[in-house]
Amino acid sequence: MSRRLWGLLPPMLILDTKISPEDLDCLEEACEASGVVITYDPKEAKIFVGRITQPKRAAFELRAKGVWTEAVDTLAIQEPQTKKRRQVRQKTKASQSTASSTSSEANSDDEAPGAQNPDTTTTHRGTFPDLAGHVIVVKLAWLESCLEHGSVQPVPAYQVYYARIVEKPDHAKTPSPRTIRYVRANSESMSSQVSPQYTRASVASTSQSQAASIFARAQADASSVPQKGHPMAYQPRRRFDDSSAHPLTHKSPTLMRTSTSEYEELSDLPLPEPPSWVKNHTIYACCRSTLADSPNQAFIDQLYKIKQARTLTLDQIGERAYGTSIASVAAYPYRLRSAKEVLSLPGCENKIAKLFSEWRESAEEDKDRYLQTVLDLEKSPDLKILRLFFKIWGVGAETARRLYFDRGFKDLDDVIEYGWKDLSRVQQIGLKYYDEFEEKISRDEVKNIAAVIHRHARKCRGIPDSVAGTSEDIVSIIVGGYRRGKPQSGDVDVILTHRDHTVTDSLVPDVIGSLENEGWITHTLILHTSHSGRGQATLPYRSDHAGHGFDSLDKGLVVWQDPIFQHPETRQMTSINAELAKAERRDQTVKNTNAHRRVDIIISPWKTIGCAVLGWSGATTFERDVRRWCKNERGWKFDSSGVRDRASGRVVDLEGSISADAEDTWEARERRLMEGLGIGWRPPTERCTG
Numbered sequence: 001m002s003r004r005l006w007g008l009l010p011p012m013l014i015l016d017t018k019i020s021p022e023d024l025d026c027l028e029e030a031c032e033a034s035g036v037v038i039t040y041d042p043k044e045a046k047i048f049v050g051r052i053t054q055p056k057r058a059a060f061e062l063r064a065k066g067v068w069t070e071a072v073d074t075l076a077i078q079e080p081q082t083k084k085r086r087q088v089r090q091k092t093k094a095s096q097s098t099a100s101s102t103s104s105e106a107n108s109d110d111e112a113p114g115a116q117n118p119d120t121t122t123t124h125r126g127t128f129p130d131l132a133g134h135v136i137v138v139k140l141a142w143l144e145s146c147l148e149h150g151s152v153q154p155v156p157a158y159q160v161y162y163a164r165i166v167e168k169p170d171h172a173k174t175p176s177p178r179t180i181r182y183v184r185a186n187s188e189s190m191s192s193q194v195s196p197q198y199t200r201a202s203v204a205s206t207s208q209s210q211a212a213s214i215f216a217r218a219q220a221d222a223s224s225v226p227q228k229g230h231p232m233a234y235q236p237r238r239r240f241d242d243s244s245a246h247p248l249t250h251k252s253p254t255l256m257r258t259s260t261s262e263y264e265e266l267s268d269l270p271l272p273e274p275p276s277w278v279k280n281h282t283i284y285a286c287c288r289s290t291l292a293d294s295p296n297q298a299f300i301d302q303l304y305k306i307k308q309a310r311t312l313t314l315d316q317i318g319e320r321a322y323g324t325s326i327a328s329v330a331a332y333p334y335r336l337r338s339a340k341e342v343l344s345l346p347g348c349e350n351k352i353a354k355l356f357s358e359w360r361e362s363a364e365e366d367k368d369r370y371l372q373t374v375l376d377l378e379k380s381p382d383l384k385i386l387r388l389f390f391k392i393w394g395v396g397a398e399t400a401r402r403l404y405f406d407r408g409f410k411d412l413d414d415v416i417e418y419g420w421k422d423l424s425r426v427q428q429i430g431l432k433y434y435d436e437f438e439e440k441i442s443r444d445e446v447k448n449i450a451a452v453i454h455r456h457a458r459k460c461r462g463i464p465d466s467v468a469g470t471s472e473d474i475v476s477i478i479v480g481g482y483r484r485g486k487p488q489s490g491d492v493d494v495i496l497t498h499r500d501h502t503v504t505d506s507l508v509p510d511v512i513g514s515l516e517n518e519g520w521i522t523h524t525l526i527l528h529t530s531h532s533g534r535g536q537a538t539l540p541y542r543s544d545h546a547g548h549g550f551d552s553l554d555k556g557l558v559v560w561q562d563p564i565f566q567h568p569e570t571r572q573m574t575s576i577n578a579e580l581a582k583a584e585r586r587d588q589t590v591k592n593t594n595a596h597r598r599v600d601i602i603i604s605p606w607k608t609i610g611c612a613v614l615g616w617s618g619a620t621t622f623e624r625d626v627r628r629w630c631k632n633e634r635g636w637k638f639d640s641s642g643v644r645d646r647a648s649g650r651v652v653d654l655e656g657s658i659s660a661d662a663e664d665t666w667e668a669r670e671r672r673l674m675e676g677l678g679i680g681w682r683p684p685t686e687r688c689t690g
Contacts, residue, residue, distance in 0.1 A: 009152065010131050011039040012143075015050030015061055019140075025628065026317045027143075033316065034147055040646070042067050046131040049143045058137040058161035069135060069163035128155055129162055137161040271341060272334050283346045284633075285327040285625040286618070286679045289686035292485055295335040298366035299359055300326055302374050303352070304690065309377045312386040312397050320624075325352045327621040327689035385410055393430030393437055393598065394525070426525050429559060436596045440488035445597075449560060450478050450494045452520060453511065453601060457496050460510040461503050471660040474498050479616040480600075485685045491598035492560070493616055497666065499606045499658055506532045508554045508603045519563035522596065526557040531641060536605045538642025541649045551615050551640030554603040562594040608642045610655045610669035615640030621689040629679055638677070 014031075016024055031038055039045050042065035052058050055071060062069050128136060142158035277288040294300060307322035324347035329336070336342055337360075339353035355371060363369045377383055382404070388411065389400035403409045407419055415423070415431060423431065430437065454476040458465075467473050477483075480493035496511070498504050506529060515521045531554040534540075539552040604612035615623065615638075630638040636652055637644045643652040654676030655669040674681045 009037060010046035010128070011041075011044050012037060012047040012049060013039055013042060013045035013065075014140075014143075015048055015052065015065075015137075017061055018051040025632075026320055029320065030147055030316050031143070034150075036143075036147075046135055047128070048135060048137045049140055050137070051140050052137060052160055053139065055137075055161040059163065062135065062137070062161075062163075066168075067135065068166050068168045069161075070166045071161065071163045072134065134162065134164050136163075271338075274344060275331075275333060277331070278344055278346070281346050283324075284629045284679070285324075285331070285621045285689045286629055286687075287625075288331045289682050290327065290331040290619075290622070290689045291333075291686060292688040294330045294332075296329050296332065298369060299336065299356060300329055300690070302359060302369075302371045303329070303355070305374045305377060306371075308387070309383055312383060312390060312400065314397055314401070321347075323621050323624075323690070327625075330688065330690055388412065389415070391438065392427060392434060394424065394426040395430065399427075429523050429525060433559065433596045437490075437598055439595055440490065441492060441597055442488060443482060446478060446482050446489055446492050449492050449597070449599060450476055453494050453496070453515070453599075456514040456518070456520075457507065457511050460507065460514055461498075471499055474503065475666060477613060477666060479602075479613060483617050483684045484619065484688050491600060493600045493602065495602045495604055495609075495612055495616060497604045497606055497609045497612070499660065501536055501605045501607070504554075504603050504605050505536060506554075508556045508601060511601060512556045512558060515558075520560060521558045521599075522561050523559040524556060525559065526555070528553075528555050530554070531603070536641075538608065538644055538651050539637075539639045541637050541644045541646055551612075553612060553640050556601045558599050558601065560597040560599040561592060563592065565592050565594050602640075604640070606658050606666075608640075608655065609666045610671075610673035611638070611642050612640045613666055613670045614673060617684045618687040619689040622687045625689075626677070626679065630677060634678065636677075643673075643677075 014024065014027065019027070028038060042062075045067075048058070048062065050058075050061065052061060059069055059071070136155070137160045138155055139158040139160060142153060142155060145153045145158075275288070276282075282288055303322055303326050307319055307326065310318035310322060325345075328345045328347040329342075329352075332345060336356060339357045342348050342353040342356045343350070355373075359369050359371050362371070385404050386397075386400050389395055389403050389409075390397060392400075392412075392415075395403075403415060403419065409415050409419060412431065412434065420428065420431075454474065457474045457476065461474065463472070463474055475497050477495040477497070478493070479495055480491070481489045482492070496504070496507060509527065509529065512521060512524060512527065516524075531552055602612065602616060614626065618626065627638050630636040630643065631646070635646050637646055643654060644650065645652055654673045656664075656672060658664065671681045
């Protein structure tokens, strides 16, 4: 979906009524990934989305949010004037011509609603009624349909309530949504909750009088919801073999079966004392230690294969759910022995417990155990081809599906022969070096690459070797899987920093240019300089730019190849630059036999180096939960360029002032940051959540 299109929509707020916190969090993350602009201020919201079907309930929810309204009878949607369209198009072109090619780094959920264009209330008149001084409440199915189709869908079929904003009446009180308490429906509880003044006859007559109106409302609701097969009906892809399952349809819960042998084993070996995070039901992976070597790695490997299938079938909710479960199992320090033990882990519900029971009963040894679901996924010819395309660097799940389902490609040769021109330059490079990018990089090679980058950074800023190791030197930090202790890495991530912010300003293009001239870099895949473009300041909370992804620092993602190699004829070590000069004279090409590597060069100022190192050192779920923790528990926005308060937009300085003292190290600043965030310090080797 076009992020620009979402940015032109009026501000949107998701009502949490009848939505569990877990579902709300997943929905907000799906919106964030698609570029949907979400606001948390009811006073600035124009569109309210929720599981609401009645106008009276919608008005009540708005009053509970402090928004008083008056229903409007006329709901006709006006078509926009041509002049307005032309103005929006001209403004869009003007903004695109002045925007930096690398300024799209902000997370999409933090865009300023309507900041891109003052005419946002008129931009979508073909979709929404006039929202100047008005608000509209639509069903949650509308937002789900938009996310599914990748475009803004027509509103009338999902519209619940359209009203004019009015002043709060005198002496009126803002209502509080009623909390529903569910109890078991048995005869004793039913009789105890019926007031004595109501007889059976009065209750029966009341029920009969209400039945007709309830049935009429149910028919009205059913007629307003798009039916299955309708072009606007939401068709989520929750399963690989059943893409038509509705997200609100739940199977009846089943009992967890346990065997006698399981109880006998538990009686002989009682469960160990659970860690504190299990007792406290800590749901954030960043608030617990997770080592690389888990005693339950064999079971985790099976769950990871299911998670990858969810990724390839565009099931974002399922992908995140399995990621949460995997992180929880990986953090558990003991060998799991029962489904009951699995159920005690945060994020592991009945489904994961049943999978564990099936896996455990499948064989005697871990190396022989399996899940039938995983065997079916591995045999699927569709997923086999999707996995092949998904490994191309620069190709995501959606592109992989287009290559297979839309274009009909079955292997890499098909893509090269028939689809090469349709790939982006980055994807072409990823396909060209497919096998080499799949090779792992040893720790020694990672250190050698980092040393070369450090040397060229010093060279670009004229820093002499005499100040090496002092506060005047550039500091290079190897992050990513290397810092977490992996014996081999898929790529190399190196952060460069200096106590003087003028040294790091616009450093990345200079370093990449120097490395290219010496033959170390063969291709530059992505180059971002937006951080220097805003004076190396922390990313604004309400950014005018669409989100790039994980952070907004200056960075260069490049293809690396050691230019020193062994000549195939002379068997002597030589440089590719010298050999290319000779080959040019002889009109022939000398091939460098060294493997191509993926390398990321990141630049951070010293004042926020702790944020940069934290943002680049954890595994995927760890980094995701750092942001979730800051958002949900602190009301902050975490980014590798710093921390901001979501309410005021001010920078939250948790690292302290810059000092030339030996104690002011990047490790110390990262520790202060993690303690200030409230997640507690833990070494990078304990951030292996997967």
